[in-house]
Amino acid sequence: MTKEELKLRLQQERYVCSDELVTTLYVSLLLGRPLLIEGAAGVGKTEIAKVMAKALDRELVRLQCYEGLDESKALYEWNYQKQLLSIQVNMGSRSSDELTRSLFSDEYLLERPLLKSIRSEQPVVLLIDEIDKADEEFEAFLLELLSEQQVTVPEIGTIRSRTTPFVVLTSNHARPLSEALRRRCAYLYIDYPDIDKEVAIIEAKLPEVNARLALQVAEAIHTLRENDQILKKPSIAETLDWVAALNALGMKELTAEGLRQTMGFVLKNNEDMEEAAHDEALFAGLS
Amino acid sequence: MTKPSSPVYLEKLTEFSRLLRREGMTVGVQEISDAAELLSAIGFSDRETVRTALQTVFAKSRNEQAAFCRVFDAYFVDEERKKASARAMQEAEEELARRRAAMDEELTFQGKPIEVREDLKEVYLTMPEEEREKLKKRIDRYRDNADRAPGLYDNFIQSIFLKTLLEQQMMAEDAATGNADDPDADLLYREISSFQESDIPKAVALIQRIAQQLSGELTAKRRRGGHSGVLDFRATIRRGLQTGGALTDLRYKKKRMRRRRLVLLCDVSGSMMQFSEFVLQFMKSLSDAAESSRIFVFSEELREVDPFALQNLDGFRHYVRHSGLFGRGTDLGRRAGSALLRPSLRIRPVHHSSGALRCQDRRPRPRRTGAAAGQGQGGQGGLP
Known part of the structure; x- marks a missing residue:
């Protein structure tokens, strides 16, 4: 696949992206390197993995990271109930060696996202979401998978990847990631989109929305993000929710009253709402 | 190609x-x-x-x-930029040569050369034009006096030169260590007293990120050894597979991995009141990010801060500033050994602020003990 083809496929999926982003995705795909994406919450990091899965026509396998995530949740687990049942049923009929061997076979293996991604016959897109929420031990565990495309299950041995998954790791930078992990990945930083891009995103995702409303909302969102007093900056998803809400209310353009009534779609805490209510720049130009 | x-x-x-x-x-x-x-x-x-x-x-x-x-x-670089860059370099070199030629004449007083180290001469050469002019004017002010008593003013003039050049050298070093590409880094290494009103929201956002990262790092640290006393059913069954399903070897869940507790001792004495906004914001961010932290404010009194009180920051700010309990002298020593601290806390240093009026100082300093933020005597303190 060429870079232009990738760009076309992303556009077909209504994903608005810059040349720089397409180049980075293409490079990552070309080299078979995992892609580490950092950026503020809500700038579309996870969305990239979803769109890439659609654009490449691959299954999306998602691993959501959290504190305390371990191998049994991320890689594999044995089906203990089934193993115990098998022992009880086959105790007299099979030799102990044979029985033991059979217990650690595919039949009793419960695949978790990482194992699923490397055992898949068809290449998949593996999304390891919010890796910064997982522990450092888990990060170290990931290194084998990311660099060697293989994992080791003690009872079975090393399982090599049948196909090369496109791995996307996302991080909100809640804690610094290790150098070792960073070195194994291609890197992308995503910032909030500018007004033009935000309008393009609204038009792509919600084509039924009035162009003037889309522009007004994009400008208002931009003003809110520029306001240093706003603690939780509105994400792209919140922009889309807001536009959809305004559209559902039958508004063709954004008014000061409409903004006040629907502000809860964009700002999610009281301090921010109070700050926005007194932000003159936000209401400038609204009827 | x-x-x-x-x-x-x-x-x-x-x-x-x-x-x-x-x-x-x-x-x-x-x-x-x-x-x-x-x-x-x-x-x-x-x-x-x-x-x-x-x-x-x-x-x-x-x-x-x-x-x-x-x-x-x-x-x-493309050809055009290469040429422009070469032109700029040539002009800079010519300017430097011109300055070098003029330097010997400028670094004289009463006909005698001023003794300046070679490295400081280089500093003089690269000094901004307005700073050189300022130095010249300052010297000229003393010229008449020096004419009357030459012996008396020689050392004085020498010291002015030396002090100015050393200041310039330090500024150049500071500029070299700063990171112009990262606005946060600029804020992090600036003196709090030089913050403008417009810097405060950025500083607050920075504080929140620091608190979040601090909490993230703390959660990554784990206790080793021991178990919680709760049976790990899965692991026990797994172990039991070796003995045909007989559960002879009980496995227990590991101790719950708790966040390390962080104790923040915050100086709100008179000298620190001007920085209290940052410290308050830091307290709130830390309280939000690390629920297990304990926060104390002290001046002549030491009080533990209720996390619920921090949720209403405006109210808490008002309380700190106007209750009359705070904003006086500093006397942590008297209160640190009080019953409030001793029975419940075993304080180990995990982070400490610099003593200077900077958010973070890169110069090596002697180690201090105690986990304290915004702690200092006589107007000292800063963000951790």
């Missing part, structure tokens, strides 16, 4: 990698190999594509991206 076909480009790539290493980036053989593969695939026809592709491979953080762009722009 659209596709690299000769080993020359590999040599260039290696040279480029060396420059990146010199900027502090970690560039291994794998990265160079990836870059070579990429250039073979995409060619050199589009400069921006090459830049983004190489950046993806070489730069692994925002800071590294900024460093990469600097090196890339300096190394892969």
Whole structure:
């Protein structure tokens, strides 16, 4: 696949992206390197993995990271109930060696996202979401998978990847990631989109929305993000929710009253709402 | 040339990698190999594509991206920029030569040369024009007095020169250690007293990120050994498979991995009141990020801060500033050994602020004990 083809496929999926982003995705795909994406919450990091899965026509396998995530949740687990049942049923009929061997076979293996991604016959897109929420031990565990495309299950041995998954790791930078992990990945930083891009995103995702409303909302969102007093900056998803809400209310353009009534779609805490209510720049130009 | 076909480009790539290493980036053989593969695939026809592709491979953080762009722009220059750069360099060299010629004359007083170290002479050469003018004017003010009593003023003039040049040298070093590409870094290393009103929201956002990261780092630390006393059913069954399902070896769940408790001792005495906004914001952010933290404010009294009170920051701010309990002298010593602290807390230092009026000071300082933020005597303190 060429870079232009990738760009076309992303556009077909209504994903608005810059040349720089397409180049980075293409490079990552070309080299078979995992892609580490950092950026503020809500700038579309996870969305990239979803769109890439659609654009490449691959299954999306998602691993959501959290504190305390371990191998049994991320890689594999044995089906203990089934193993115990098998022992009880086959105790007299099979030799102990044979029985033991059979217990650690595919039949009793419960695949978790990482194992699923490397055992898949068809290449998949593996999304390891919010890796910064997982522990450092888990990060170290990931290194084998990311660099060697293989994992080791003690009872079975090393399982090599049948196909090369496109791995996307996302991080909100809640804690610094290790150098070792960073070195194994291609890197992308995503910032909030500018007004033009935000309008393009609204038009792509919600084509039924009035162009003037889309522009007004994009400008208002931009003003809110520029306001240093706003603690939780509105994400792209919140922009889309807001536009959809305004559209559902039958508004063709954004008014000061409409903004006040629907502000809860964009700002999610009281301090921010109070700050926005007194932000003159936000209401400038609204009827 | 659209596709690299000769080993020359590999040599260039290696040279480029060396420059990146010199900027502090970690560039291994794998990265160079990836870059070579990429250039073979995409060619050199589009400069921006090459830049983004190489950046993806070489730069692994925002800071590294900024460093990469600097090196890339300096190394892969087009003909026009090369000429402009050469012109600028030539002009700078000519200016330096002119200044060097004038320097011997300028560094004299009463016909005698002022003794200045060679490294400080270089500082003098690179000083901004307005600073040199300021120095000249200052010297001229003393010229008449010096004419009347030459012996008396020689050392004084010498000291003025020395002090000014040393100040300039320090400023140049400070500028070199600052990171112009990262506005946060600029804020982090500036004196709190020099903060403008417009800097406060940025500082608050920075504080929140620091508190969040601090909490994240703390959660990554684990207690070792021991178990919680709760049976790990899965692990026990798994173990039991070795004995045909008989549960002879009980396995227990590990101790719950708790966040390490953080104790914040916060000086709200009179000298610190002007910085209290930052400290209050830090307290709130820390309280939000690390629920197990305990926060104390002290002046002549020591009080534990209720996390619920911090949820209403305006009210708490008002309480700190106007209750009359705070904003007086500092007497932590008297209160630190009080019953409030002793029975429940075993304080181990995990973080400490610098003593100077800076958010963070890079100069080596003697170690201090105690986990304290905003702690200091006589107007000292800063963000952790």
